[in-house]
Amino acid sequence: MKIPKAIRGNLLLKMTSLNAGVIVVRLFVAFFLQRELTEIVGKAGYAKIGSLRNLLSQLSSFTSLGVFTGIVKYVSEYKEDKEQLQKLFSTTFVFTIVGSVIAFVVLFFGAEQLSTYYFYDTEYAYVLKLLAVIVPFISIQRVFNGVVNGLSKYKSFAKIELFAYLLSAGLTLFLLYKNELDGALIAIALAPVIQVVVLLYIFVRVLREYVQFSKLNFKIPFAKQLLAFTAMSFVSTLLLNQVEIEIRNFITNKVSETEAGIWTGMTTLSKNYMVFAAALFNLYVIPKFAGIYTKSDFTKEVLNIYKTLLPLFGVGMLVIYFARQLFIDYVFIDFDEMNPLFKWQLLGDFVRLASLVLAHQFLAKKMVLNFIFTELFSLALFYVLSYFLLPVYGVEGVVIAHFIRYVLYFLVVLLLVMRYFRKKKKKEEKLA
Template sequence: MKIPQFIRTNLLLKMTSLNAMVIVVRLFIGFFLQRELTDLVGKDGYAKVGSLRNLMNILMSITSLGVFNGVLKYVAQHKENRPELQKLFSTTFVFTIIGSVVSFLVLFFGAEYFSSYFFYTQDFAYIIKIVAVVVPFISIQRVFNGIVNGLSAYKHYAKIELLAYILGAALTLFLLYQYNIDGALLAIATIPIIQVLVLLFVFVKVLREYIVFSEISFKIPYGKQLLSFTLMSFTATVLVNFVELDLRNMLVDKMGEDDAGIWTAMTTLSQNYMVFSGAIFTLYVIPKFAGITQKNEFVKEVGTIYKTLLPLFALGMLAIYFLRYQFIEYVFIDFNEMAPLFKWQLIGDFIRLMALVLAHQFLAKKMVRNFIFTEILSLALFFGLSHLLVDTYGVEGVVLAHLLRYVIYFFVVLFLVWRYFDKKGKSSAAK
């Protein structure tokens, strides 16, 4: 089947259409997986699944010292300059060694403490130790993914994402059926190994073209450049997941593990459809914004992105909202308390998408202070509003806080991006 002409001539639409096919397959598999998880492990078990996923997300940043966006930026910038790439990869190698060793030691020898923190019992200390052993695969997968995105190899990215997700889902289902909650947690802990193997299988020839492994040295010529990305990643990934963990623990303390599981199910559904935008941001938005210097060019590009993505998201979100009871009946079994949460989560995520498009200017231009300020503001709003609203509205209060935070976040990001171009315009005029 031929791709329509208007898609073939528009890179964003080509990426979007290819990514959409991957996401549709992922959603079908994911919905079946969520159905089995919620049916077999229950609401309290699902809260534990959410906590482990938070830990894995934190480790994606810590084990590689948050170099993902830095690797993406500098690979895109220097993909024709092999000596510069070798300097970048040498620095990345040192960062991942440091991050992985520290993460292993902390997790392995603090397994009982982390089991109590993440799972409310020490019974899963062995899962934490397994995660500690898997740590090198987490860091390798993150760095290699940065290379794939930096090269804008969206076709390879789609293959890697789809194949790794299918194999990971199969492993999760097998271990879930065999060992229930223990099996589900074990699968999540070991999926990074599958992701690395799939990435190497699909992308190893291209990697060899850009990485000369024998020439990688224990030096950090890109240390200063990458450390700013480390700081941004810590704010965006580590703090975000710690706030989610704190809110889940708050719900457990105030309302019980079942209510924490309800909120976790809602955020999991959100992550399943928001993942659609993740690849677009890294493969298209950041590289595109990096090359834009004029306000009118930026406004035009944002308009193109909005016109392409927002209608698709709006239709998808409306479909999810009107089918919410079917989702609860067939996917999140017995999670009936989720129904009132849908409207606030969906509206919040739509505004979040609009804001994140603009906020990726901070990453593209390495605007560290603006990025960190807006991320901390967003997290502080979410944390504070959730604690304020939960006593009155219960679990719904946390989702309301999610919506309110992104309304404020959007206008703050818009102001800062506009100010950046105004200052740039004035400095150019002065010259």
């Protein structure tokens, strides 16, 4: 079947159409997986699964010292310069060793204390020790994914994402049926191993072309450039997941672990459809913005992205909203309290999508202070609003906080991006 001309002529649409197929398959599998998880482990168990996923996200950043976005940026810029790439990957090699060793020590020797914090019980300390052993795979997966994204190999990325997810889902279902919650936790912890195996199987030839593994050394010539991305990643990934964990613990302590499971169900659904946008940001937006230097070109590209993505997401979110009871009946079994959460979560995610398109200018141009400020503003706002709205509106207050947070975040990001181009124009006028 021929690809329509309108899609063939638009790289973003080509990526969108290809990823749409992957996401549809992934969503169907995810919905079945969530159904089995919620039915077997219940709301309290699902809250624990949410905490483990937050921890894995934190480890994906920490074990590689947050270099993912830096790899995307510099691989897209230096893909024809093997010397610069070798410096980049040698620095990354050192960073991943440092991050992985620290993560191993903390997880393995602090397993019981961390188990109490994440799972409210020392019983799951073995999961933390298992993660400690797996941390090298977590860091490797993150680094190699950065290479895939930096090269904009969207077809390879789609294959890797789909096959890795299907294998991980299959393992989760197998262990869930065999050992219930314990089995699900083990399977989720093992997911990075599967992702690395699939990535190497599909992408190893391209990796060898760009990464000269035999010439990697313990030097860090790219440290200064990458440390800026380390700071940004630690704020956006470590703190974001930490805030989610704190809010889940807050719900557990102030209401119940059952209600924490309800909120986790809502955020899990959100993450399943937002992963589609995340893939496009890394594959298309960052490399594209990195090569744009004028306000007019930037505005044109942002409008192109909005024109392409926002209507698609808007329609998709309307479908989810009107089909929300079906999700509760057939995906999140007995999670009836999720119903009123949908409107606020979906509205917040729509504004979030529009905001993140603009915010990726900070990453593409390495605007560290702007990025850190907006992320801290967003996270602090979410935590404070949740703290005050939870006692008044229950769990619905947390998703109301999510919506308010992104409306204000969008306005702040927009003002900072406009200020960036104003300052750039004044600087150019002085030099002229």
